[in-house]
Amino acid sequence: MKGAVGAVAVGLLLAGCSGGGGDGGQKPGGPAPTATTSAAPPEKRKPRVEVPAAFDGAKGWAVESSEGLRSPVYAPHAQEVLFLKEAEDGESTQVVARDLRTGEVRWTGAPVPLPVSGQYGRVDGEVRLLVTSKGDTDYAVVSFVGEKGGDGVSKARSTTQLTVFPAGGTGTVEAGRTFEFPYKTETFTSQDSEGIVHNRASTADKDARPVALDVATGTRTTYTERQFAAPAGVRRCTERRIIGQPDCDKRAHLFGVSPQGPLTDAYGKSFWLGGGTWHSGTSEPSDAVETGAFQLVRPHYLGGVIVADWTASHSGAFRRYEVRDPGTGKVRATVLCEGERPDLDTGPPVPTLSGGRYVHAGPVVLDLRENKGYCFEDTEDRKRVTFTSVDAGRGVAYGTVPADSRRGPALPVEVDLAAGKVTPLGPDVETPDWVAEGVAAYVPEHGKSSWVGGFTAGFYLSK
Template identity: 65%
Template structure:
């Protein structure tokens, strides 16, 4: 389904990733003025070294490209009518390549940009792709109304110099629900088959192929109890409500939003193998599936009050459960939805207070118990098996930082001044904005600190 490689016309030397030794030999360290501020970081990292991006540079919240080992930013042109990808080396902060300027759609008589711009990263094999997403309006001249639009512009990461776009996709609707997978080179849109204006679709950033999914392609296997129950009460069945949450090599992965998921047009459905005590908690879905790292991560509610979660890792082709872990806490979490999982180093998946080890097929839970406080994870250092996060403090004070040895099941309190990293990759701790474009510390958009 996905092409293994693509020769991009007009990309010059930016379309191919240079040999690692060549790049390392020509890397430039970040200039002195780009050095990271000395703040309190975990002991494994060196606060006296590293690099940073100042807010005055006008760069966006960074996104990491794991195979290229680059940190990607967006930089708006003066006037805001175009934007540009800037790729900097994870370890040194040196600029590796810049994307050709992306013209943003304009609308109205004044030709203004009316929409939002963000940066996604998708991966196919060992190659990363930066995807500039614009979602908003275009056209209109005062007499006619502007039209909704979503534009995706794709650049191959890992190059050098100036890089031209490989593909540009335009869609006649405004949708913020486009998301990039960390595998298969796919960007997908989460829409229901019942949506008259936009159907579930995916785009292959490597080949340029677009796929709009039909009810037949997303159909659930027949005879599934969860779907049968829906039909009995006269509501729309699984097939009619289907959305996609991933595109696997075996086909699209579908779900109906609250109770089940399955391989579209395939042979398995979670309703035939769900946890026996799975149930809605009255606020959030009974199950929320995700596709990342080539596996399905399913987050089940098995307690009506939301205090117990059941996490599974499933094979997308067969639907079989590789392993599962039940996380039981004393206090329910009714102030937020199921935490979205993140991948660290192709090994660990973290979600809220749970960490799943894909290499050892084992899960770790750090919920609120009689013995210890609940840990909310922010990052996992995959090379060391150490996770970072926070625990609640008393009297409404700021949360306290902790370090967790996963294999040893040990939680260690850190100095209250220590800042847990937002993510860790290749031994580098990253500090990025927590909310939108806001600085994480005065004068800086992001900072990166190496291991000692």
């Protein structure tokens, strides 16, 4: 994480976290806090790291590590930042929702008991927080993957438990519904639309079945081979049938659920609308390249469309990104771009949706509203930009360019997408992890529960 930004958050306490709306606020009837008991000296409350010029580093709010909040995710319709807060005994967790702009607590989810297992009844599993939306309503989903039951003689059983809370409430909010499955899978993910949470199992998996959950209605859909069936003529599937390997139908994985049906992919070579009439091979890019190091294509379902990331060179550095209609498979926008050679372990960057409109990945930004693609690759006159976030309201993206020295830190920039203009920022400016409704968010990476300087996250208001 951008470690030095933790120092900026110190200057935000008076504006946000020390108010009565936070978890650490004054209890009824207690003594009134004084401004000098916990405030740092004025010189230490000044921001030591800059935020981009559109935001005010002295206005906003932060979350202290001591508050025990972690895993911040954004609920876009409710305009809330959701956190998990575990009980001191670790046997339950709850959702805490804070206002995006003020940091005030809007609602708190009723505690979610976590399954215990073993002779001593301990919690053995991983807890994550997911968000999905249906219409104008957001839903927080507390996911537990682990073990339950067993007493030292009998064995514990695998379990996956999903507990759903509607966002946008007040006070204490009870869970709307709970789903449980008698298997352990860490691949449940949420999509931003249709209120769907789904796993990545295939119909050939022995321990799990491909399933999608509509968290608003409670509907479970467990998919069959027939529902996943690939249209006739899918490239690279017939080859596998000939050599005796499982059909694409059986090895297909769910990567999204569209209004037209399940979206499936197999072997990183093809994708299609399950049981539908189209597949990616009918309009496969002519420059797509198969290589043993990287998948031919990685499809994603974001913002109600398919974003397909194709390997377009043997090095993997050239990538072709497409925006496709999920109902017809037709290409709406495409852009070929040269970035860095992807890491062999993690692969190319995963596309990220911002403001429901822009998708960014490495040096590429896709405008889903205008069906345009932008590539900010290395040219004779300009360095390659690697994007970190997009301010959808202003059409401005933030990212970094390589330093002149190989060992030097990456340099921050902002990009006016419509004008194609790249502007360098000060060397100490920190680019946001995401931007929403005029608020720049700095949140921990990879689910880390702490932030440098004793803070978990910081949120800075626009000027």
